[in-house]
Amino acid sequence: MKSIYILLISCLIFFCNSSEKKQNKKQPQADLKIIGYVAGYEDFDPSDIDASKLTHINYAFANIIDGNVNFELPTDSLKIAHTIALKKQNPDLKVMFSIGGWVWSDQFSTIAAYNDSRVKFAKSAVALMQYHGFDGIDVDWEFPGQRGEDNIFSPKDKENFTLLLAELRKQLELESAKTNTHYLLTIATGANQAYIDNTDLGTAHQYLDFINIMCYDFYNGWFNQTGHHGNLYPSTHEKFNGNSGLEAVERHLKAGVPAEKLIMGIPFYGRRWEHVTPENNGLYQTSKTTNSIVATWKIKEELKSDKFQEFYDDSAKASYLWNAQDSIFISWETPKEIKLKSDFIKEKGLGGAMFWEYSLDDNKELLNTLYNSIR
Numbered sequence: 001m002k003s004i005y006i007l008l009i010s011c012l013i014f015f016c017n018s019s020e021k022k023q024n025k026k027q028p029q030a031d032l033k034i035i036g037y038v039a040g041y042e043d044f045d046p047s048d049i050d051a052s053k054l055t056h057i058n059y060a061f062a063n064i065i066d067g068n069v070n071f072e073l074p075t076d077s078l079k080i081a082h083t084i085a086l087k088k089q090n091p092d093l094k095v096m097f098s099i100g101g102w103v104w105s106d107q108f109s110t111i112a113a114y115n116d117s118r119v120k121f122a123k124s125a126v127a128l129m130q131y132h133g134f135d136g137i138d139v140d141w142e143f144p145g146q147r148g149e150d151n152i153f154s155p156k157d158k159e160n161f162t163l164l165l166a167e168l169r170k171q172l173e174l175e176s177a178k179t180n181t182h183y184l185l186t187i188a189t190g191a192n193q194a195y196i197d198n199t200d201l202g203t204a205h206q207y208l209d210f211i212n213i214m215c216y217d218f219y220n221g222w223f224n225q226t227g228h229h230g231n232l233y234p235s236t237h238e239k240f241n242g243n244s245g246l247e248a249v250e251r252h253l254k255a256g257v258p259a260e261k262l263i264m265g266i267p268f269y270g271r272r273w274e275h276v277t278p279e280n281n282g283l284y285q286t287s288k289t290t291n292s293i294v295a296t297w298k299i300k301e302e303l304k305s306d307k308f309q310e311f312y313d314d315s316a317k318a319s320y321l322w323n324a325q326d327s328i329f330i331s332w333e334t335p336k337e338i339k340l341k342s343d344f345i346k347e348k349g350l351g352g353a354m355f356w357e358y359s360l361d362d363n364k365e366l367l368n369t370l371y372n373s374i375r
Contacts, residue, residue: 032345032374033352035212035263036367037098038083040076044359051086051093053364053371055352058138058186058212059083060098064107067117068124069099080132096184098138099125106151108141112160121164122171129183130175136184136209137168143190145198162204169207188212188265188354191248202256211257212354216267218243219331221292226276226285226329228318230267232341235316239284244316245341249348259349266341266353266370268361270294270321270332281311281322282329295360299332312336335369342373 035056038046049057059080062069071077080097087093100108111117125137142148144157154160165185172183187204189195189211205211219227225240232245245264252262275288299321302308308321308330317340321330345353353374361367 033210033263034370034374035352035354037355037357039357039359040071040073040079042357042359046079046083047085049083049086049358050364050367051090053367054090054093056094056096057083057086058096058098059134061101061104061140062097062099062128063104064099064111064121067111067120069121069128070124071128084133094135094184096136096138096186097129097132097134098140098188100140100142102142102149105140105142105148108144108164109152109154109157109160112164113154113156118164118167122167125168126171126175136186137172138186138188138212139165139168140188143195143198146194158198158200162200165204165207184209186210186212188214189252191215191218191243191251193251196251196255201252205257205261208261210261210263210351211252212263213248213252213265214356215245215248215265216356217271219271219291221290224287224290226273226282226287226291227331228313228316228320229271229331230333230337231313231316231318232337232344233316235313235318237280237284237313237315245344249350260351262350263352263354264341264345264350266338266355267333268296268355268357268366270296270299270330273329274327276327276329278324278327281309282327283311283313283320285329287329294330295362296332296366297360297362299330333366335365338366338369339373342370345374
């Protein structure tokens, strides 16, 4: 009897341990996504992309014109063809197109407000997808319920955003029934609490394959204060209520989005301030001007002048540069941060990494680091 009892206890412990392992199971590394945005307006040939290191490409951006989704640049058609041709290099690659962005989000609130305009928008987006041969649609509304560059916004955006995504999913499913193909639907989301408050991601995510969190621009072009713009953790030096990748992810999880649907955004660029107060080597100081975006390869060129000192904020896990002679401060991303964020993604069971934007890392140093550290 005692031996039977021991056997039963052993089986129970094994069952409990097995269940715990299943519950704590992380996202398999083979399934982690590497999503790169390609800006069609940049002077860049997409055929130069190393498709072997990407799982998804988002071609940006399409605009909303008279309620329909269209590409506006004369170079878009050729660049799109070159981008989709990359699937010959990597047959598993998915190529999507992104609607909106910072400049072209001014019509979202209006078209999302009415059923007829939502249907018109969704049908035109799906038609554009099929015309070019994309694998799905990415919606980059900046931002529901908040001012972006010059967008119209409304308190009703919160509900209407979900309705817009539901209609897009409906039209994609209708297309899927014809072609027996699953078409992707994703969004790019803001990283702050205001974005969470003005959306209903807990409901909206059911229509989405995954969500790209823009974990960058924490100190953006509106700021006359310097700071880390893509730090992984909160900084102990923080003075202006900044943000971090950790906090952004936690907000999305709290909003009800499953971890495996969350993609952490990584900047392949820096932000540069001039006429900066010199205390603390320029970190979290005021500047006479707002900041500007600077490509990683341009930062590397500036480092050749020997005017810049390299610094690291260990609390935030963020690199920055200080030019005392010219009072210039730069927040930027290095391979060190890429590796830490890859570990964070795997530790938290997230779905992968996204980056903005391919042409800003011309020697592929950041992409190679991301690929080697996340796979």
